[in-house]
Amino acid sequence: MRYIRGFALALTLALLVGLAGPGQAQKALKIFMVPKFTGAAYFAATEKGAKEAVAELKGRGVAIDFLYTGPSVANTDEEIRMIDDLVAQKPDAIIISANDAEALVPVAKKAKAAGIKVITYDADVADPTARQWFVNQGTFTLVGGALVDVVAEQAGNSARFAVVSADPGAFNQNSWIAAMKARVSAKYPKMQLVDIRYGLDKPAESFSVAQDLINKYRGQLDAIIAPTSVALPKVAEAAEQAGLAGKIVVTGLSTPNDMREFVKKGTVKTVVLWNPVDLGYLAVYVAHATITGALKEGMAKQSVRAGRLGTREATAQLNDITAKGPLTLRNVILLGAPFRFTKENIDKFNF
Amino acid sequence: MMMRWGRELTILAALALLSGYLSLTQPNFRDAFTLSTILTNAAYVGVVGIGMTMVIVAGQIDISVGSMLAVCALIAGTLARAGAPMFLVVLTSLALGLGMGALNGALIAYLRIPSIIVTLATLTALRGAIVWWTKGYWVMPLPPGWKFLGTTHILGLPLPVWIGWAAVLAAAYVLAHTIIGREVYALGSNPQAARLAGIDTARVTFWVFAVSGLLVGLATMLHVTRFSMVQTQEGLGLEFLVITAVVVGGTNIFGGSGTVVGTYLGVLLLTVTSSALTFLGISATWDQAIRGAFILVAVTADIVRTGRWRQPVRWAR
Numbered sequence: 001m002r003y004i005r006g007f008a009l010a011l012t013l014a015l016l017v018g019l020a021g022p023g024q025a026q027k028a029l030k031i032f033m034v035p036k037f038t039g040a041a042y043f044a045a046t047e048k049g050a051k052e053a054v055a056e057l058k059g060r061g062v063a064i065d066f067l068y069t070g071p072s073v074a075n076t077d078e079e080i081r082m083i084d085d086l087v088a089q090k091p092d093a094i095i096i097s098a099n100d101a102e103a104l105v106p107v108a109k110k111a112k113a114a115g116i117k118v119i120t121y122d123a124d125v126a127d128p129t130a131r132q133w134f135v136n137q138g139t140f141t142l143v144g145g146a147l148v149d150v151v152a153e154q155a156g157n158s159a160r161f162a163v164v165s166a167d168p169g170a171f172n173q174n175s176w177i178a179a180m181k182a183r184v185s186a187k188y189p190k191m192q193l194v195d196i197r198y199g200l201d202k203p204a205e206s207f208s209v210a211q212d213l214i215n216k217y218r219g220q221l222d223a224i225i226a227p228t229s230v231a232l233p234k235v236a237e238a239a240e241q242a243g244l245a246g247k248i249v250v251t252g253l254s255t256p257n258d259m260r261e262f263v264k265k266g267t268v269k270t271v272v273l274w275n276p277v278d279l280g281y282l283a284v285y286v287a288h289a290t291i292t293g294a295l296k297e298g299m300a301k302q303s304v305r306a307g308r309l310g311t312r313e314a315t316a317q318l319n320d321i322t323a324k325g326p327l328t329l330r331n332v333i334l335l336g337a338p339f340r341f342t343k344e345n346i347d348k349f350n351f
Numbered sequence: 352m353m354m355r356w357g358r359e360l361t362i363l364a365a366l367a368l369l370s371g372y373l374s375l376t377q378p379n380f381r382d383a384f385t386l387s388t389i390l391t392n393a394a395y396v397g398v399v400g401i402g403m404t405m406v407i408v409a410g411q412i413d414i415s416v417g418s419m420l421a422v423c424a425l426i427a428g429t430l431a432r433a434g435a436p437m438f439l440v441v442l443t444s445l446a447l448g449l450g451m452g453a454l455n456g457a458l459i460a461y462l463r464i465p466s467i468i469v470t471l472a473t474l475t476a477l478r479g480a481i482v483w484w485t486k487g488y489w490v491m492p493l494p495p496g497w498k499f500l501g502t503t504h505i506l507g508l509p510l511p512v513w514i515g516w517a518a519v520l521a522a523a524y525v526l527a528h529t530i531i532g533r534e535v536y537a538l539g540s541n542p543q544a545a546r547l548a549g550i551d552t553a554r555v556t557f558w559v560f561a562v563s564g565l566l567v568g569l570a571t572m573l574h575v576t577r578f579s580m581v582q583t584q585e586g587l588g589l590e591f592l593v594i595t596a597v598v599v600g601g602t603n604i605f606g607g608s609g610t611v612v613g614t615y616l617g618v619l620l621l622t623v624t625s626s627a628l629t630f631l632g633i634s635a636t637w638d639q640a641i642r643g644a645f646i647l648v649a650v651t652a653d654i655v656r657t658g659r660w661r662q663p664v665r666w667a668r
Contacts, residue, residue, distance in 0.1 A: 203582045216379055216630050
């Protein structure tokens with residue numbers, strides 16, 4: 001009898017423990033987000049979007065412990081050290097923007113090996129197997145293409161345009177230019193890229209090459225694209241001082257804060273970039289879907305539901321254009337079409 | 352006369368040749384606006400070049416000018432944003448330039464640290480300070496009065512061009528016809544002899560750097576008041592451009608000889624060359640190579656002309 005009671009007690013205990021089992025799923029998910037550095041308005045915008053997504057998920061009953069932390073300045077060693085410390089806290093997922101694509105591979109691999117879901121956003125690590133997903137803010141193809149589309153819309157399908165780039169050897173600049181050329185030949189056969197000049201990401205040089213282009217092609221140049229944020233305001237300034245504000249299309253890649261004045265004046269009607277708020281927002285949804293198993297690494301044809309953004313496709317292989325030829329991106333989730341900042345929406349952004 | 356102004360005449364001829372060719376083949380180069388943009392872009396570099404000429408003539412080097420320009424520009428911009436009247440903004444830029452130049456000068460003249468080391472340190476430290484202070488944020492928007500200096504035209508040319516010319520002429524006079532001016536040459540051509548002749552060499556060295564800083568402060572105001580924002584990257588690489596212009600302009604890199612008129616012509620030649628690349632459709636990758644070739648040609652010509660290769664190199668004392 002005593003044994004039976006003992007058995008019953010043991011059974012009850014076992015049942016209680018068993019009941020506690022599902023309770024463990026209610027334990028908050030730990031999601032950490034590590035930007036290249038904190039304090040920059042750009043990354044603060046990604047944080048804002050991430051927290052928005054966390055709040056929405058919480059509203060749907062998902063308990064999340066969210067932590068946004070990173071080096072105070074762009075510092076690869078510091079970022080690696082911080083991720084190391086965070087890995088020791090055994091989060092469910094970690095979202096990283098890599099200061100150095102190569103240098104962060106080992107620490108990302110270590111985190112992944114510890115069972116942590118590793119998501120990169122904004123800046124990927126060099127080895128796609130070191131993480132589950134890269135939340136890509138815009139491929140070269142999409143961003144370069146969008147710049148050409150802006151020129152076509154504002155200066156016509158047969159526009160003659162020039163590019164003021166940074167350094168002749170800058171990989172990202174040259175890749176965007178390669179994508180522009182591809183877009184022109186695919187969609188606007190009458191459009192012409194007449195010249196590419198380099199401001200070396202120095203304000204004075206960017207200004208003078210923009211002036212040289214304007215002076216040389218006076219009246220025969222419809223647009224200038226500056227895919228670098230240092231040169232774009234200088235190109236706008238050169239257009240203004242030549243009396244061509246509004247007459248020559250100036251567009252490029254930059255942030256709302258840096259270009260606000262020129263956009264409001266109308267010298268630059270459209271600035272192309274992506275929306276970092278949405279980028280951070282999507283990254284959290286991707287992290288969550290990876291934790292729950294809704295997104296499985298390496299499986300083709302998947303999609304992730306990301307709140308107000310709708311669904312985004314998760315692609316095992318995505319082809320992009322670069323300066324060094326075609327590139328296949330592995331396991332990426334695209335944010336979507338590049339964002340256009342205009343007079344109408346620019347004041348909604350602070351980065 | 353021909354001999355004395357030999358180098359200046361050579362550069363002038365090169366400048367005339369290049370500009371003449373461009374004017375004949377490129378109708379838009381002849382345009383008054385093109386000329387005005389080239390002169391304006393050269394103005395501030397020319398003013399920095401005055402100081403650099405003095406420094407190099409004195410047998411020294413100053414590679415911190417670009418960082419000093421950025422510091423002056425960012426602080427001037429911040430002050431203007433805070434509502435300070437423009438004359439105060441200009442004075443601040445001059446004072447800041449003078450102060451930073453004096454710091455360079457004191458370390459070099461009185462602590463006897465080689466100028467290449469001191470100005471390398473200030474080049475780096477000031478850039479670092481900028482990153483720390485601005486966190487990469489540009490200074491903007493600037494008040495409407497900011498662009499008065501940079502965009503007001505007199506007789507068809509922007510104010511910076513006139514101020515630049517005035518500064519070059521004034522400096523040419525001071526260096527050629529005043530005691531302090533001659534002392535700079537004496538110091539650069541033979542420091543021992545200068546000391547024995549009773550020149551306070553430390554004092555001259557100090558002031559050369561201080562004035563170089565002051566001129567950077569002035570150049571800053573000629574440059575950044577053309578734009579509606581101050582970018583943290585302002586002045587990057589300016590030292591290379593200016594030193595190239597000084598050397599191309601005929602100043603002996605080992606000190607002792609050189610003129611600010613030569614430097615100004617050197618600045619113009621480099622500016623026109625840069626524009627020529629765009630006008631002639633030459634790949635921009637050649638820009639650096641051409642600047643490098645200019646230095647080699649100029650320095651080699653100098654060394655052959657003066658027979659300096661027979662003397663031991665003394666530089667950055």
